[in-house]
Structure formats: C-alpha cells, structure tokens
Amino acid sequence: MDLDPPSDTFAMPAPLLPRDQVVMRLLPVFQKHGYDGASLAELSAATGLGKSSLYHYFPGGKADMARAVIERVEQWLEEHAIRPLAGPGAPERRLERMLKALDGFYGGGRNACVLGNMVIGGARQLFQAQLSAVFGRWIDALAALAVEAGVPQAAARLRAQDAVIRIEGALIVAGGLGDPAPFRRTLRRVPGDLLAQA
C-alpha cells in the first residue's frame, strides 16, 4: 500500500506556465485595452490558455486578472524603480537607472501606462485603494531621493509628485499625438527638475 504517488502530483499536474508568466502575458492586454476593453477572448489568446484555465489561475475572473497585473506592475516598480532609488551610488545615477527602466517598460513612449488605464471606467472603483498605494509609494521614493540630494522636504514632495505627473501625462500626450517624442523628452528633464538645488 501507499504506492500511489503523492496525491498532489496526481491531481495537479504541473502547469504549462507558472502563474507569474501568465500574469506577464495578461499585462500587455490591459495595457493596450484598459480594463473594460480587455476581453476574456483576448486575454485567453494572449496567454495561450483557454478561458477555463484562466479561471483556474484567477477564480475571481477578469477583476482578479487585473488585480494580479497591477500587483505585478507594483512589484516591477518596486524592483526596477524604487529599489534602485534607495541603492548605492550618486542620486543622479540611481535616478538614471529608474528612468532607463521606465523607458524600456513603456516602449520609449509607444505603450500606455497600465496604472493610468485603471483609473477610468469600471476599474476605478475596483482598484482605487491599490492604485493610490502604488502611486503614493512611487512618489515617496522619489521624494526621499530628492531629500537625500539636498532638496528640502516640502519641496521634494512636490517635485516628486510633479515627476510622476509628468511621466503619466507624457504617456497620454504621446499616445494622443501618436508620437513618442514627448515621453522621451520628459524623461530626460526629470533629473534636473527633481534634484536641482533650488
């Protein structure tokens, strides 16, 4: 007796894709279509999984998928934007690393901001708290960097908020104009405006 393989091996074969990989494939769909515009059909196609398989990963359906994507962006931001800001080296160099990462993430201004997309429509009510936390955390990290660079606390907070405002706004305007240039230009001017000694 007891020759059966452990029950979880039998009942739960290994997934074709680890959950994190699935989330990464969902992301561009929400990035392009927003929450309301993202259909299960497209989410299914993007992951290569049938609708039912998606419901296995995300029992709460589309809302769960979007939540996971926002969490993934949060995690990405933590890793590629916020952590570098607190790392070693001159503040200018750390900020540069964040901007480089953002430039890549947003395709140099050709992609939209997933977080920005989630501010409108049905998503807003669903994810307001989560979005507020992410934006707040991002702003805090930038403000801390500015303080470290010698900017007074109050001014640092305003500058940090302005930096995020500009990045988000630049993605909107770049999308509206169909021209990524405003985004890249905006990224270039962030360091001076955030860190300059007043």
Add this chain to the structure above:
Amino acid sequence: MDLDPPSDTFAMPAPLLPRDQVVMRLLPVFQKHGYDGASLAELSAATGLGKSSLYHYFPGGKADMARAVIERVEQWLEEHAIRPLAGPGAPERRLERMLKALDGFYGGGRNACVLGNMVIGGARQLFQAQLSAVFGRWIDALAALAVEAGVPQAAARLRAQDAVIRIEGALIVAGGLGDPAPFRRTLRRVPGDLLAQA
C-alpha cells in the same frame, strides 16, 4: 389642395433636445467610463432618450457618439481655452482665464479627461487623427502665447507641450490617488513655468 403643412413639419417633429444638448449629456458618460466602458444603456439613461432615438442622432452608433463628444470638447477648448489665449489683455490674464475654465471643466480635478480616456482601448484607432489634431492645436495656442510673452520659439513649444502633459498627468494622478489636490496645484504653477523669461 396643398393644404397639408410642409412635409418636414409633419414628418419630422421638433426634437425634445437639440443635438448639442444631447452631446453634452453624453459627455460625462464617456468622461467617467471611457469609450469601451460606456454602454448604450447608460448613454440612453443619461440623455433620457431611448436607444433608437440615439441612433437617429448618431447613425454610426457609439463611435458616432464618441466622435461627437470629442468634437464638442474640441469646440469647448477652442472657445474657453484657445480663444481667450488669443484675445486682448496681458498674456498672464488670458492664461488665467483658460486655467479657470479648465478647473471648472474638470471639476477641480475630480473628473477625468475625455480626450485622455480616448487614447486607450478601442477608441485609440478610431479617433487617433482627431485626438492628435486637438492636442496639437491646444499646444500650438499655448506656444503662441508664450512667444508673445517673450519666450523664444523653440522653448515656447517645449513649454507648451509640457503644460498639456502636466494637466493630463495631473488628472491621472489625482484620479489614482483619489485626491484632486495635485491637479489644482498643477494648474497654479502653469503660468510661471510657461511664461517666465528664461
């Protein structure tokens, strides 16, 4: 014979609402839900018109409604933002009029930007050209004002683009944080940043 009233009076009773009024009632729905999230049911409720009546005004359906709304925003912008910029008086005062109008239009930062909403999802492809024209025209008008105030041409264009970027971004961040303060703060700093002698 010929005692009948003119055929158009008979066949086409006066509308309950002039078309422009209908468009004005559609606007907040697209402003709140974006293009993909705006349903005919809600558009119908907002106007007080049945779905079929909406199709009378807008034979092309939802896309036609959104197009009309964008045109209306364009017209509003022309009247309340762009025309004042070209009017009489000191540049600072004209800019102030535009900012005052924007503050009202966006509910002091509690509303989203209809144009910004149309940059994502199904709307982007449909309205890209229209959006590009509106953003471009707005930026041009601000740049002209800056030039008039003594800012060199090239710098004026960049500053104007940055002003629009900040306004759009502030609406996103205000929405994300659930706090309109960033928007109002952003409006207040536009004049100095746009018009200052470098």
Add this chain to the structure above:
DNA sequence: GTCTATAATAGGATAGAC
C-alpha cells in the same frame, strides 16, 4: 423624432470530461 420590441452577437462565467 421617439418609442417598444426584438434581433444578433459578444461578453463573462461555469460544468464536467480528461
């Protein structure tokens, strides 16, 4: 020009086999 009624379809979500 507006309505009620209805068509036609796409959307989100579930059941059950494997």
Add this chain to the structure above:
DNA sequence: GTCTATCCTATTATAGAC
C-alpha cells in the same frame, strides 16, 4: 491544469408602429 461545450446576461444594433 487544461480543454470543449454551454449558459446567461448585457451589449450593440435594427425593425416598425406612432
């Protein structure tokens, strides 16, 4: 864990009476 098949509702859109 994944699939096919299906359900149910909401959605866009149209038909036709008034």
